[in-house]
Amino acid sequence: MxxxxxxxxxxxxxxxxxxxxxxxxxxxxxxxxxxxxxxxxxxxxxxxxxxxxxxxxxxxxxxxxxxxxxxxxxSIGWLVRELEDNMNLVDCFSGEQMCAIQGACGLQGMLAAALHAYLQVLDRYTxxxxxxxxxxxxxxxxxxxxxxx
The missing domain is CATH 1.10.10.10 (Winged helix-like DNA-binding domain superfamily/Winged helix DNA-binding domain)
Structure with a gap:
């Protein structure tokens, strides 16, 4: 990211x-x-x-x-959340049907977990x-x- x-x-x-x-x-x-x-x-x-x-x-x-x-x-995590307009790592994060395999693919969940972990790490720092x-x-x-x- x-x-x-x-x-x-x-x-x-x-x-x-x-x-x-x-x-x-x-x-x-x-x-x-x-x-x-x-x-x-x-x-x-x-x-x-x-x-x-x-x-x-x-x-x-x-x-x-x-x-x-x-x-x-x-907080660095808070600041990143406030300033970043688009935290969508891939198009399917937008909620719109953007991919032929959306809903069946496991990548969206993996990337969502990675983004969550990324922000959790930043939340630990000021x-x-x-x-x-x-x-x-x-x-x-x-x-x-x-x-x-």
Missing amino acids: NLTLFTDYSLRTLIYLGSLEGQQKASVEQIAKAYGISHHHLVRVGQRLAKLGLIKTLRGRNGGIELAKEPADI LADVIRNRSAIAKLFADASEWPS
Whole structure:
């Protein structure tokens, strides 16, 4: 299963923000430059993360974005479920008759079980687990000269 680019960018944004020390904020531009990804896409990501209550956006001279929750309170499994529009691994998951052997084939059940297991594993982790090595992540961003000073 591939996560969409939107989910990938959302996770990257949260990792970046979670790696900041203290109450530091970052701009979408800083995050886009740090990862070498589209500023435009990250604006949309930021809007969705704010709507989900995961980040706060602050305008003005000292503005930027910051986490709205503690990293330990941001479940990776929950986030993937919220951001992924289509978790159908194969066409027969849609409920429509898409395959000549649908209903008799055991593949749909196997893939459904695999997807369930995948999400159960992600449910065991939070953003805090992802950024456990926060200082190493911060050093990599600093080495890229994109870390906020």
